[in-house]
Amino acid sequence: MRKIYFIVCLMTTYIAYSAWVYTGGTGSVVKMESAAQNGKRIWQRSNCQNCHQLFGLGGYMGPDLTSVTTDKRRGANYARAIILSGGNNMPNYHFTASEADDIIAYLDHVNKAATANIR
Amino acid sequence: MDQKNIGRHFILLGFGCLLVSITFGLVASLQYVVPHLFGDVLSFRTTRPLHVFLAINWIFACVTGVAYNAWPQVAGRPLHSYGLAQIHFFMHLATVLVVIIGFFSGTFSGREYLEFPVWVSGLIVGYWLLFVYNYFKTVHPDLRGAPVYIWSWTAGLVFFLITMTEAHLWLLPWFNDNIIRDVTVQWKANGSMVGAWNMLIYGSSMFIMERVSGNTTATRGRTAFLFFFLGFTNLMFNWGHHTYVVPAHPVVKQVAYIISMTELILFANIIMKWRRNMGSQTPPNSVLTVTFFSIADRWILMNLALAIAISVPYINQFTHGTQITVAHAMGTTIGINTTLLLGCVSWIVEQSVSRASRKHIILASRWLHWSLLVFWCSLLVTGFIRSAGTIGSLPFVRITEQMLPWLRVFSLAGVALVAALVAIIISLVKPILVRTDVA
Ligand code: HEM
Numbered sequence: 001m002r003k004i005y006f007i008v009c010l011m012t013t014y015i016a017y018s019a020w021v022y023t024g025g026t027g028s029v030v031k032m033e034s035a036a037q038n039g040k041r042i043w044q045r046s047n048c049q050n051c052h053q054l055f056g057l058g059g060y061m062g063p064d065l066t067s068v069t070t071d072k073r074r075g076a077n078y079a080r081a082i083i084l085s086g087g088n089n090m091p092n093y094h095f096t097a098s099e100a101d102d103i104i105a106y107l108d109h110v111n112k113a114a115t116a117n118i119r
Numbered sequence: 120m121d122q123k124n125i126g127r128h129f130i131l132l133g134f135g136c137l138l139v140s141i142t143f144g145l146v147a148s149l150q151y152v153v154p155h156l157f158g159d160v161l162s163f164r165t166t167r168p169l170h171v172f173l174a175i176n177w178i179f180a181c182v183t184g185v186a187y188n189a190w191p192q193v194a195g196r197p198l199h200s201y202g203l204a205q206i207h208f209f210m211h212l213a214t215v216l217v218v219i220i221g222f223f224s225g226t227f228s229g230r231e232y233l234e235f236p237v238w239v240s241g242l243i244v245g246y247w248l249l250f251v252y253n254y255f256k257t258v259h260p261d262l263r264g265a266p267v268y269i270w271s272w273t274a275g276l277v278f279f280l281i282t283m284t285e286a287h288l289w290l291l292p293w294f295n296d297n298i299i300r301d302v303t304v305q306w307k308a309n310g311s312m313v314g315a316w317n318m319l320i321y322g323s324s325m326f327i328m329e330r331v332s333g334n335t336t337a338t339r340g341r342t343a344f345l346f347f348f349l350g351f352t353n354l355m356f357n358w359g360h361h362t363y364v365v366p367a368h369p370v371v372k373q374v375a376y377i378i379s380m381t382e383l384i385l386f387a388n389i390i391m392k393w394r395r396n397m398g399s400q401t402p403p404n405s406v407l408t409v410t411f412f413s414i415a416d417r418w419i420l421m422n423l424a425l426a427i428a429i430s431v432p433y434i435n436q437f438t439h440g441t442q443i444t445v446a447h448a449m450g451t452t453i454g455i456n457t458t459l460l461l462g463c464v465s466w467i468v469e470q471s472v473s474r475a476s477r478k479h480i481i482l483a484s485r486w487l488h489w490s491l492l493v494f495w496c497s498l499l500v501t502g503f504i505r506s507a508g509t510i511g512s513l514p515f516v517r518i519t520e521q522m523l524p525w526l527r528v529f530s531l532a533g534v535a536l537v538a539a540l541v542a543i544i545i546s547l548v549k550p551i552l553v554r555t556d557v558a
Contacts, residue, residue, distance in 0.1 A: 003344065004262060010348075014355045017374075021307065022288075025368040026300035037296065044229025050167055055302045055365045056440035057231050059167055061151065063515040064440045066364075073512060088516060089154050091164065113298045114366060 030113045039106025042099055051090070054110055061089060067115075069108045080104050125204045127551050129184030130464055132212060133177045134544050137457075139219075140173030141537045148530040152523065168222050168234045175232070176215055178316055178456050183211070183250065185323045185463040186272065190257045193269070193326065199256035203249045210246035214239060232309055233286055244283055251276045266329070266338040267347050268322040274351055275318030282312040303367045310358025317456070318354065324412065324459045327466045331405040342388075349385060353378055360430040364439055372432065379430035382423060407469050410481055411462030414488050418454025421495075422447065437510070442522075443502030450495050453536070458487075464547055471550035483542040490535035497528040 032040075043049070049058035052065045069076040083100045086092030095103070147166040150156050191198050198204060218235045221227075227234045254260070254276055260269045286308035288294045294301050329338045337343060359375025425447055429438045438444065465472075465480070472480070501522045508518035 001263065006348065007262075007351075010352065010355065017356065018285075018307075021303060021367075021371060022294075022300065025371055026297065026303045028297050028299040028366075030298075032296045032298070040295070045227065047164060047168070047227040047229050047234060049229060049231050050164055050227075050234070053440045054298075056361070056444070057302055057305060059231075060440075060442055060445060061163055061167075073514065089163075089519075091162065110298055 028113050030109065032109055033105065035102045035105035036109040037106075039102035039104070039109075042095075042103055043106055046093055055114070065107055065110075067111050069104060069111050076104055076108065079107065125198070125201060125208060126184040126186075126188035126467070128208050129180050129187060129211070130467075131184075131548065131551060132208070132215070133179075133181030133184060133460075134548055136173045136180055136215060137177035137540065138544060140170050140177055141533075141540055143167075143173065144170040145530070145533050145537055148526070148533050151526045152530055164225075165222055168227070169219065171232065172218055172222070172235065173215070174452060176211075178320070178452065178460065180211060181460045181464065182316065182319045182323060183207075185327075185460065185467070186250075186254075186319065188467055189323055189326050190254060194258045196257070199253050203253055207246045207249040207253075210242055210249075214242050214246070217242075230286070230289070231305065237287065237290070240283065240287060244280065247276075247280060247283070251280070264339075266325075266335070267343040268325040268329070268338060270344075270347055271318045271322030271325065274354075275315045275322060278311060278315035278318065278354060282308045282315055286312065299365060299367055302365050303362055303371070306361040306365075307358045310361060311354050314350070314354025314357075318350070320456055320459050321350070323463050324415075327408065327463055328412070331408055331466065346385065346388070349381060353382065357382075360435065361439075363432050363435045376430065376432065379427065382427055385423065404469060405466060407465035407472065407477060407480055407484075408462045410484050411458045411465060414484060415455050415458040415462065417488070418450065418458065418491075422450045422454060425450065425499075437506045438502060441502035441505040441509075442498045443506070446495050446498035446502065449498070450491075453491055454495070457540075458484075461543060461547070468547060468550045471553070472546065476546045476549070480543055480546045483539045483546075487536065487539035487543065490532050490539055494529060494532035494536055497525050497532060501525045501529065 048065075051059045051062035053060070054064070054066050056064065058064075065079075068074050068079045080100050082090060083093075083103055084095060084097070143166045146157070146161065147163055147170050150163045150166065155162075187198065187204060218239060221235055221239075226236055228237050233240065254272065258269065258272075260273050262270060262273070285304065288304055288308075289301055294304055325338055325343070329335055356374055356378045359371045360379050362375070363372055425443075429435050429443060429447065461484075469477075504522050504525065505518055508521060513521075
């Protein structure tokens with residue numbers, strides 16, 4: 001019977017902890033604008049995470065892009081150019097200029113969220 | 120389809136997935152070394168998702184087969200519904216085929232590890248519900264006084280449903296429009312999902328260990344339950360070590376760190392057991408099972424050492440997002456999950472494996488172990504180079520150049536690994552195909 005009590009306690013803690021993680025534990029102050037939302041949709045549809053990581057999540061063939069838009073060595077213009085033309089191992093998706101802008105808006109949002117405090 | 124053979128169909132499906140998966144894995148690794156290999160027809164964009172999806176499906180299909188084989192034995196009565204199990208099989212097969220076609224045609228949902236279109240998840244949850252229903256109706260699990268594998272199976276089955284649902288919370292704007300929440304919940308769901316499938320594999324392995332040793336007290340003892348609860352707690356709270364770089368609340372990271380360190384207890388225990396077991400006797404009819412399980416034992420030790428190291432925040436900031444994480448992922452899915460499952464399948468078919476085949480399998484298992492060691496180490500070195508290059512702010516193209524020699528070693532070791540796996544699969548599949556009463 002002790003084991004049953006123990007598992008009930010564990011499950012209750014898990015549910016409470018999950019609820020907190022879904023709310024206060026991850027309450028970001030940075031809002032996602034509509035261009036960034038569209039950029040995220042393109043990011044997902046094109047499966048960019050197959051080769052790139054955001055916050056370390058994703059495949060490993062390409063670099064992590066969490067802070068690419070403000071990175072001293074790279075920056076938004078460089079990122080935009082690669083997104084439009086592809087690279088050595090990076091495919092050319094033949095994006096339009098506005099699609100590329102939306103992806104940059106999304107990456108910029110990721111970068112801001114990464115450096116902002118949580119609520 | 121013969122009613123008795125549902126387990127065998129799942130095991131064959133699993134082996135099919137494994138063969139195709141390692142073929143695409145090999146191509147993916149070659150694409151690191153030879154960019155544009157196979158051009159747009161079969162690019163890394165297709166090979167990686169196919170490899171990972173099919174590798175995970177190998178694990179799921181095989182553990183399902185082993186479970187369908189084990190449950191009637193545990194319960195002492197036939198499976199509650201073979202009809203539902205058959206529907207389950209065809210739904211699983213359909214999912215695999217649909218996803219392969221989808222990936223070739225470039226249809227992605229773009230979520231890491233669950234890259235297939237969202238509606239496919241509905242199919243997966245559907246067949247899982249059939250699986251769960253058959254489990255409860257066949258085994259009637261009563262946790263009071265039950266052996267630890269019943270606890271493991273129950274926890275694994277239920278938590279897969281919970282985590283699969285959780286992984287789709289991004290469909291709600293509350294999650295999707297907040298990148299911190301989205302990434303945190305993705306790590307949470309995926310991390311716990313791995314814990315759920317481990318529960319199923321450990322449950323099946325413990326059941327088989329009990330049958331091999333004939334000792335029914337160990338699976339009801341205090342130590343077995345201590346480790347069950349430790350594993351279960353880790354399943355629920357340990358995922359947070361993936362989120363050290365995500366600016367979620369610091370408590371998430373502290374909880375994860377403390378929980379990860381409880382794994383040290385597991386670590387110490389394995390070393391102690393290892394020492395004690397040296398020189399103990401192997402039952403003659405379970406040589407293959409014991410061979411695979413002891414390889415798994417070694418890999419549990421090595422992967423745990425790596426996992427504990429990369430859970431230390433200071434180390435994690437350098438290793439995160441490098442091939443060291445891939446070493447962790449493939450080290451556990453091949454070294455632990457695959458070897459345990461090969462041990463489980465061996466237990467089912469061992470009676471019908473010829474002496475010559477047994478010798479081949481044992482030889483190939485050594486080959487598997489050593490090639491995996493080279494494979495694993497090459498990924499660790501690649502990860503170190505990437506980490507050092509990132510700290511030194513080298514351009515990514517330069518880092519890739521420096522990693523290249525080690526990626527070649529990785530590919531070559533991959534060839535050896537594939538050869539070992541193919542040899543083992545052929546020898547294990549033969550008795551399943553010939554004898555219809557097996558599994
Ligand atoms: C039983 C066999 C195998 C299993 C279960 C397995 C499993 C996995 C898993 C789970 C991942 C995802 C890793 C992550 O995202 O961290 C992965 C990635 C990968 N695997 Fe395997 N794998 C197996 C064999 C192989 C073999 C033989 C090769 C060939 C050399 C290979 C090459 C790769 C490559 C190139 C990646 C992608 C890494 C990246 O994102 O850059 N795998 N595998």
